Amino acid sequence: MNSLILNGLTKESPYYQKIKDNLIKQLAGKNNLINWIDLIEKDIEYCNGCGYCNMKEPGICAKNDDMKEIFPLMANAEVLIFISPISFGCYNSQLKKAVDRYSVMGLPTYTVYKGELHHPARYNNPNYFMSIGILDQSNKDMEQTFKLVSNRNATCFFADKHETLIFNDSIQENEIQNQITNGIKYLGVK
Amino acid sequence: MKIKKVTALLGSTRGQNTVTESIADYLKQEFKNYETNLIKYRAHQIFQDDKVINAFIEDLKDSEIFVIVSPVYVHSLPYPVIRVMERLEGLTNKKFWKEKFMAAVIHNGYPKEIQRKSSKEICHNFSKEIGSNWLGAIGFGGSPLIDGKPLEDVGWFTKNMRKSLDEFCKDIFNQNKLSSSTKKYEKKHFPPIPLFILKFMMNILNKKQAKEKGIDLYAKPYQKNEEEI
Numbered sequence: 001m002n003s004l005i006l007n008g009l010t011k012e013s014p015y016y017q018k019i020k021d022n023l024i025k026q027l028a029g030k031n032n033l034i035n036w037i038d039l040i041e042k043d044i045e046y047c048n049g050c051g052y053c054n055m056k057e058p059g060i061c062a063k064n065d066d067m068k069e070i071f072p073l074m075a076n077a078e079v080l081i082f083i084s085p086i087s088f089g090c091y092n093s094q095l096k097k098a099v100d101r102y103s104v105m106g107l108p109t110y111t112v113y114k115g116e117l118h119h120p121a122r123y124n125n126p127n128y129f130m131s132i133g134i135l136d137q138s139n140k141d142m143e144q145t146f147k148l149v150s151n152r153n154a155t156c157f158f159a160d161k162h163e164t165l166i167f168n169d170s171i172q173e174n175e176i177q178n179q180i181t182n183g184i185k186y187l188g189v190k
Numbered sequence: 191m192k193i194k195k196v197t198a199l200l201g202s203t204r205g206q207n208t209v210t211e212s213i214a215d216y217l218k219q220e221f222k223n224y225e226t227n228l229i230k231y232r233a234h235q236i237f238q239d240d241k242v243i244n245a246f247i248e249d250l251k252d253s254e255i256f257v258i259v260s261p262v263y264v265h266s267l268p269y270p271v272i273r274v275m276e277r278l279e280g281l282t283n284k285k286f287w288k289e290k291f292m293a294a295v296i297h298n299g300y301p302k303e304i305q306r307k308s309s310k311e312i313c314h315n316f317s318k319e320i321g322s323n324w325l326g327a328i329g330f331g332g333s334p335l336i337d338g339k340p341l342e343d344v345g346w347f348t349k350n351m352r353k354s355l356d357e358f359c360k361d362i363f364n365q366n367k368l369s370s371s372t373k374k375y376e377k378k379h380f381p382p383i384p385l386f387i388l389k390f391m392m393n394i395l396n397k398k399q400a401k402e403k404g405i406d407l408y409a410k411p412y413q414k415n416e417e418e419i
Contacts, residue, residue: 047263075410099264153265
């Protein structure tokens with residue numbers, strides 16, 4: 001099983017190593033090929049909505065940057081995980097820049113899914129989607145919005161199961177481990 | 191306090207002929223009726239240029255209102271808007287925003303409001319974090335039908351949208367939370383067409399266009415075969 005983890009945290013973040021160690025430990029036991037990407041180390045341009053990937057050369061992005069190595073991983077990922085500090089309820093800009101490029105993974109046609117119009121997935125959808133958000137301190141509004149963004153993405157990625165985890169300064173180290181273990185268990189990653 | 195100046199942050203990354211510009215231009219025109227000037231800044235042109243972001247902050251400084259006009263990219267605000275928000279939070283303080291009001295207009299192609307909700311909430315959260323006075327957000331689907339044209343030129347499809355935007359300007363000018371009237375026209379904007387009909391119509395158009403261009407809409411350039419996996 002292929003896992004793609006897009007990380008928007010810096011290595012200096014106190015959460016970086018804890019989350020990485022625990023996620024890799026949980027996924028490694030499941031015959032997983034794990035691709036952990038530190039987005040800060042990648043040269044990624046923002047999507048300028050040119051439509052090239054839709055109606056000029058479907059499935060190919062016009063930009064020549066490091067997304068070229070991430071797109072094949074996205075296309076073949078059965079487990080997709082986003083990690084990011086929470087910016088106003090959204091992913092931070094580092095991760096958002098990569099997420100905006102996800103439109104390459106969709107078809108320009110439409111389908112009705114869960115009572116809404118969506119672009120169908122170009123490839124097999126990720127079966128499992130998880131997003132992990134980091135807040136300095138608890139903030140109910142931002143947590144609620146982050147869950148909504150994550151939920152909306154799970155829907156537009158057509159993920160079979162999804163989970164959202166939010167950590168803030170009050171969380172203990174063993175609690176991070178427990179939540180990640182339970183989150184992966186909940187998703188049912190085989 | 192009399193409203194004299196509105197600074198608008200435009201979220202589209204596509205350039206000038208966009209639905210975002212159509213909406214911002216309509217607001218600019220409408221605000222003229224209130225003798226209020228609206229200044230436009232495009233997020234993708236300012237987030238990485240210190241000179242431009244400083245000019246943007248200077249304009250914000252003597253604006254009473256900050257409006258975000260943005261499309262939805264992958265179910266939230268586009269990267270440049272989030273980046274500008276992060277930079278603004280670092281470059282300004284609560285005192286800067288205390289007397290200012292904030293509102294947002296969000297748009298995308300989808301008919302359902304839930305597909306714009308997270309973007310509205312992000313704007314609201316931003317307003318709370320920086321300490322400005324939140325007036326509310328409205329959102330409209332069906333962007334491809336507007337296609338960067340002036341809203342008046344689109345005809346019946348933007349009739350309720352324009353009414354909602356008119357009320358939006360009125361609310362903002364009076365420094366009121368967005369009114370039930372603004373919301374009423376927002377809700378009436380997208381005609382109640384069954385989704386399967388919309389899907390059918392748009393797929394016919396897309397497939398026709400693809401046939402004319404000789405492209406394979408369903409190409410899978412990054413699909414690995416079994417051996418590679």
